[in-house]
Amino acid sequence: MRFKDVFSIIGPGMIGPSSSHTAGAVRIGRVARELLGSQPERVVIRLYRSFADTYRGHGTDVALAAGLLGWDTDHDGIPQALVAAEQAGMELSFVPKPDNVPHPNTAALQMHGGGRELLVTGTSIGGGNIAIVGIDEFDVRFSGSFPTLVLRHADRIGLLADVTRLLSAARLNIGQMNVDRTSRSGAALTVVETDGPLPRDLVRSIARLEGVSEVRKIDLTKRRRRT
Amino acid sequence: MRFQDLQGLAALCIREGLPIHRLMLEEQARESGRTVRQEKMKMTDYYRVMKEAVRRGLTEDTRSRSGLTGNDAKQVEALRESGAGMLGPLGDKALAYALAVSEVNASMGRIIATPTAGSCGVIPGVFVSAQEEFGWSDERMTEGLFTAGALGYVIANRSFVSGAEGGCQAEIGSAVAMAAGALAELRGGTPEQAVHAVGLALKNSLGLVCDPVGGLVEVPCIVRNGFGAVSAITAAQMALAGVRSAIPSDEVIEAMREVGGAMPDKYRETARGGLAATKTGKRIMEELHPRRHAKREEAAASDEDGTGQGASDKDAP
Structure with missing residues (x-):
């Protein structure tokens, strides 16, 4: 089952405007940070399909920045997260890509930090729920909703x-x-x-x-x- | 969860003599390993956030960052307060409250995704207005959210709840169906009646495309939340009167998946079709992101090495 429980339907508590493009993006950013093990210094974020088309209007950029800062989906600072990321010493760039990937809301985060590089690919499947589908060259699938x-x-x-x-x-x-x-x-x-x-x-x-x-x-x- | 479809959910409720909300609560506690009390408390917190969003949307400035929308809920509420409302006491409030929450969302305020942020106004609109009109406790409303969640759980797993996957029918349609079934149960309807309310409601939004102007969760999302709240009441009323969904609700959910799967990309939250592609929609897009299309072309051309160096738009407004 893609959606496991009642709180994947009612919830999350979040700062708007879009559960898939904002809250889901916060979660993708946060998982990426935790996979790197520290705050990245530089991140190139490639956005695909609906993410590429509408990221600015939905605040997907601020949301990914918030997640990379380690914030939760209902953090009051989300609208200003790009500024906060810069102040925290993170250099972010967003690259909308025309490629046709399988899932409509996909982001690939190429992170550099602490002398390491890591590529994390995540998709936002609706209602703030996500699936991490790639770590470097490996195919994976997990939601981050469980330890x-x-x-x-x-x-x-x-x-x-x-x-x-x-x-x-x-x-x-x-x-x-x-x-x-x-x-x-x-x-x-x-x-x-x-x-x-x-x-x-x-x-x-x-x-x-x-x-x-x-x-x-x-x-x-x-x-x-x-x- | 011990149920995968609505028929199974209703059958389980009947067999165990439980309303949907109670069955869902117990299933939820089993799934999460937390206590019934803890799960109820979490939902009570969520209901508090919903009520706060209604209050904020009716009293604070909700102009969105784009300036495209905001503060309409206050106008609708003023009309209701003047006594000129036409939907009856419940419908009048549900409309204003749903718009209020949706405007709070568009202005980057705090909301609960139900099931998504784009459709976050429908359930609070129906719930908060019904609570006021029927004098229900917060505890009862929290129970109603478990009913809504159980219905949404089935829809989400058998179809979809994101506009990018299935169009607006998946977001507003699902929210209306969840609110309709929950309201039917809150008003004393049987699990079967709640399930029929879902089918009745979903049929009314089949085919609805996701065509956000400028890619923002504003136009037409906000007004669709208002319409949605009123539709949910309509569906609950039919179900409580004994109207049945001739096509079983599980099959209506299948139909939604079939329709959504066949929708071209431009109608799935890409802001490339429908209202987003009208003359005015395009003009708004142009004003919001004057450099966007040029940038996308540039990005495609300059990012062949995958570094993205040529296309950083961090400095863009």
Whole structure:
């Protein structure tokens, strides 16, 4: 099911004017920031289809900036987020693209920060709900509505069993999981959505597993301060 | 959730002797792992935001950033207060309140997406006016939101709720259907009557395109919220009177998906068709984004290396 619960229909609480082009864009920006692990210094944001056509009027640009600042969808500062981003030392550029991608509201964020580069592609599927569909060259699919682990690791036998063993030892149920890899025995990326919050030491133990090169925790269910 | 369609929802309610709102609340708590009380509190907060948006839209300046819309709700409310309203006490208020919330949204104020921001006026318009007219408690209104959410959950998963995917029918149409079913249940209707209200309401918006002038959630979105609130009352009234949707509501939802899927891109929130493409619509677009089209061409040409360096428009107004 694309929409999981009643609050994906009634909600989110948000600053207008568009749930898909404003609130959804805030969430895409926030997930992107959490995937990078820090505030990016420079972001080139490519916008596709309806995002490309109407981003200015819907405040998609301010919304993505707000998300990259780590803000929530109902933050009062959203209308001024581009200024706030500049003050925070983020350089953003928006590039509407004519390409025909599968989903009408798609943004691809090429982030640079802390000596790293990361490409995150997200789509806004309506009512403020999103799907992250790409991380660098990997295909993924997750909503950010659940506590989520994103692991980069070697494609080795037994690695996922090690991860799931640690999760079950922590009494955490997996709601959804997807795995993609560049090639057989190449680099792999796994996304795990869990039903409960992810404790810090669990994340640390997973990071210490042989073959795991990076772990990121994403949890948009955690509220941030409004202003 | 234990239900995937409206027929299944009604059957489950009948089997367990529960109204839709109660069944939804219990299902929600099961899905989220939080308590019934916590989930109710969250919804109560949302209802508070809705009421606040009605108040703001009727009392504060709601001129949008584009200057295209704002402050119409106050005019409609003034006409009602003068005694010249023509829709009856409930309809008069529902119209003014729905416009108020929608104008707050367009002026970048705080609202609850129900199911989207573009359609955020319909449910508060119907709910806040009905609460005043029928003397219902906030708790009862919160229950009504769970009913609306259950109906919307089915529509969203079996069809769509975003204009970019399915046109305005998916946004305003879904909101009207949700409000209609919820109002029918609030007024004592059975789960089946609430489900018929959904089908009746959705049939009236099938085919409605998403054609926002200048790409803004303003024209025609705001007035469609006003119309939507009144339509929702109409559908609830028919359902409560015993009118049934001859095409079962689940099939009406299927029809919405079929129609939305067949809609050309220009009618799906791209601001390239319908009202957005009229002479005046284009002129407004031109005034709002004088450099936009030129920029898009330039971006296409200069971004072949994927860096976007040639097309930064951060400095644009």
